[in-house]
Amino acid sequence: MAITLYSLCGANEARPFSPHCWKVVMALRHKGLDFEERPLAFTAIPSVENGFSKTVPILRDGVHLVADSFDIATYLDEAYPDHPTLLGGEAGRALTRFVESFSQAVIHPAVTRIAICDIHDMLAPIDQAYFRQSRRERLGREIEEVAAGRDAEIAAFPAKLLALRHMLGHQPFIGGERPLFADYIVFGALQWLRISTGSVHLPADDKVSVWFERLLDLYEGHARKVA
Amino acid sequence: MAITLYSLCGANEARPFSPHCWKVVMALRHKGLDFEERPLAFTAIPSVENGFSKTVPILRDGVHLVADSFDIATYLDEAYPDHPTLLGGEAGRALTRFVESFSQAVIHPAVTRIAICDIHDMLAPIDQAYFRQSRRERLGREIEEVAAGRDAEIAAFPAKLLALRHMLGHQPFIGGERPLFADYIVFGALQWLRISTGSVHLPADDKVSVWFERLLDLYEGHARKVA
Numbered sequence: 183m184a185i186t187l188y189s190l191c192g193a194n195e196a197r198p199f200s201p202h203c204w205k206v207v208m209a210l211r212h213k214g215l216d217f218e219e220r221p222l223a224f225t226a227i228p229s230v231e232n233g234f235s236k237t238v239p240i241l242r243d244g245v246h247l248v249a250d251s252f253d254i255a256t257y258l259d260e261a262y263p264d265h266p267t268l269l270g271g272e273a274g275r276a277l278t279r280f281v282e283s284f285s286q287a288v289i290h291p292a293v294t295r296i297a298i299c300d301i302h303d304m305l306a307p308i309d310q311a312y313f314r315q316s317r318r319e320r321l322g323r324e325i326e327e328v329a330a331g332r333d334a335e336i337a338a339f340p341a342k343l344l345a346l347r348h349m350l351g352h353q354p355f356i357g358g359e360r361p362l363f364a365d366y367i368v369f370g371a372l373q374w375l376r377i378s379t380g381s382v383h384l385p386a387d388d389k390v391s392v393w394f395e396r397l398l399d400l401y402e403g404h405a406r407k408v409a
Numbered sequence: 410m411a412i413t414l415y416s417l418c419g420a421n422e423a424r425p426f427s428p429h430c431w432k433v434v435m436a437l438r439h440k441g442l443d444f445e446e447r448p449l450a451f452t453a454i455p456s457v458e459n460g461f462s463k464t465v466p467i468l469r470d471g472v473h474l475v476a477d478s479f480d481i482a483t484y485l486d487e488a489y490p491d492h493p494t495l496l497g498g499e500a501g502r503a504l505t506r507f508v509e510s511f512s513q514a515v516i517h518p519a520v521t522r523i524a525i526c527d528i529h530d531m532l533a534p535i536d537q538a539y540f541r542q543s544r545r546e547r548l549g550r551e552i553e554e555v556a557a558g559r560d561a562e563i564a565a566f567p568a569k570l571l572a573l574r575h576m577l578g579h580q581p582f583i584g585g586e587r588p589l590f591a592d593y594i595v596f597g598a599l600q601w602l603r604i605s606t607g608s609v610h611l612p613a614d615d616k617v618s619v620w621f622e623r624l625l626d627l628y629e630g631h632a633r634k635v636a
Contacts, residue, residue, distance in 0.1 A: 270500020276585030277497065277504035283576035284511065349510035358503030 185210065188230055188240040191221035192304030197408055199304065199377040201290070201370035202251040204405065206239045208366035209255050211401040213265040224309045224316075251370075252282060255363045268363035281356060281364040288342050289371040295335040297378040298325045304378060336383045343390045350389040354396070361397065369397045373405055380409075412437065415457055415467040418448035419531030424635055426531065426604040428517070428597035429478040431632065433466045435593035436482050438628040440492040451536045451543075478597075479509060482590045495590035508583060508591040515569050516598040522562040524605040525552045531605060563610045570617045577616040581623070588624065596624045600632055607636075 187210065189203035198204075198221040210217045222230065227238055234240060235249035241257070248257045255268045256275065269275040302313055302325055317325050346368060349356065356364040372382045372394050384391045398406040414437065416430035425431075425448040437444045449457065454465055461467060462476035468484070475484045482495045483502065496502040529540055529552055544552050573595060576583065583591040599609045599621050611618045625633040 267500065270504065271498060273494065273497020273501040273584060273589055274504055276580060277501055277508065277583065277589070277591055279579050279585075280511075280572065280576045280583050280591070281504065281507055283579070284507075284572035287571045287575035344514045345507065345511035348514035349507045352506050352510070353503060356504065356507050357500060358506075362500055362503070364504055364507070 184244050185215055185217035186242040187217050187219045188227070188238050188242075189219055189221045190227075190238050191223060192301075192309065193223075193306040194304070195221045197304065197377060199301070199374055200238060201285075201293075201374035202237075203239045204370040204373045205251045205363070205366045206241065206254050208361075208369060208397070208400070208405065209251075209258060209268050209363055211404055212268060212361070212363075212366070213258055213262055215258070215262065215265070223306060224312050251367075252279070268366075270357070270362055274362070278362070278364045278367070282367050284345065285367050285371050289368065292335055292339055292342055293371055293375045294321075295328055295331055296339070296383065297375055299329045299332075300378040339383050340385070340388065340390075343384070343388075346393070347389045350393055354393070361400070365393075365397060369394065369405075377408060411471050412442055412444035413469040414444050414446045415454070415465050415469070416446055416448045417454075417465050418450060419528075419536065420450075420533040421531070422448050424531065424604060426528070426601055427465060428512075428520075428601035429464075430466045431597040431600045432478045432590070432593045433468065433481050435588075435596060435624070435627070435632065436478075436485060436495050436590055438631055439495060439588070439590075439593070440485055440489055442485075442489065442492070450533060451539050478594075479506070495593075497584070497589055501589070505589070505591045505594070509594050511572065512594050512598050516595065519562055519566055519569055520598055520602045521548075522555055523559055523566070523610065524602055526556045526559075527605040566610050567612070567615065567617075570611070570615075573620070574616050577620055581620070588627070592620075592624060596621065596632075604635060 187203070187206055189198045189207070190200035191198045198219065207219065222238060227236065231240060231242065231247060234247055237249065239249065239251055239254060241248045241254045243261065246257065248254050259268050269278050298317065302310055305313055314325060321328055353359065355361040356368070376382050382391065382394060414430070414433055416425045417427035418425045425446065434446065449465060454463065458467060458469065458474060461474055464476065466476065466478055466481060468475045468481045470488065473484065475481050486495050496505050525544065529537055532540055541552060548555055580586065582588040583595070603609050609618065609621060
């Protein structure tokens, strides 16, 4: 296979959990491209591709090496223009940045506060030490302090998805009648939450839950198989 | 002039304030189309175009009559495909719905709670009576009760724009290097707040303020002239 996706896992390689890597998994399936996924522990990332990137996803496609999920989506649309579009052209690409910003600025901090200890518990000991220190530096607190607000964060979580819920009254996907990369962006955040905590913490009849289940069903239930 | 835009005003015709009508004003300027704006009081809307729509904007373009700002943007892209695009094609149109949902579900309720009494005060007496009753039916409370949370709502307002602020770290407009209808959607909400209360209630150095000022400058400062 020509394409390799380096993604992120904990002690169990069969449970890759990174939101950014899930965006790319779904993007590659959307494009209909064969690929091999190689999940890495946090501390193993610098050892692949001569330390090309400190973070995953990293995509190797023949001679091409690309990091960052948005850059990878852009690369895939440019390299495979005859396969289904991910970004929907220049205007679509810009508008997708807004969806990414919504996910990163509104959803990711909430998932972090809900799932931080669950994520820690998925890791092997050496990666737990790395995770604890890097999150202390990034968040200015111990992970247990961050997790202290978990119940309140879960209670506040559905309201953060108001814009998506409202939009789902108009159309089944952010991409319209079919999913686009923008769908996979928000999907990645909820898949990260689902895999690390076992739930997306939304009522089953919430329009967002119904949309998320539709995405879990795509591509022979690829994303549903990891739990 | 072939195009007429029916918009919304209070007692002073020179101060049209509806967010949805401002989206269309900016869209028509973006398309480079000449038009005549006819601001109407709330209670005058049923008297134009044989009661075609209960709400404005209403666009009359020759034999074509279109209501709803999003439908008008769609119409303009279809009717004037050689003029600059507003929605960016099929994918862009779907993604723009997400921006619209963000604006309607997150920004509009906040602006309503901040500006409801200011809007009332802009209206002629007959429209004040209509406004008071229609808002009582829609919100289940008197407008003064809604406005009781005004200061708290102003304090909470900057956080509601987090996704847009984050995106502006990547690009100058939601449309990328140039504005698209998605920009005018959020602009309309802030212009509604600016005209009715005299301020957008954001620090001047907030990236969102800087973006808003860029939009006020467009088209010979068209939107800045109304205050």
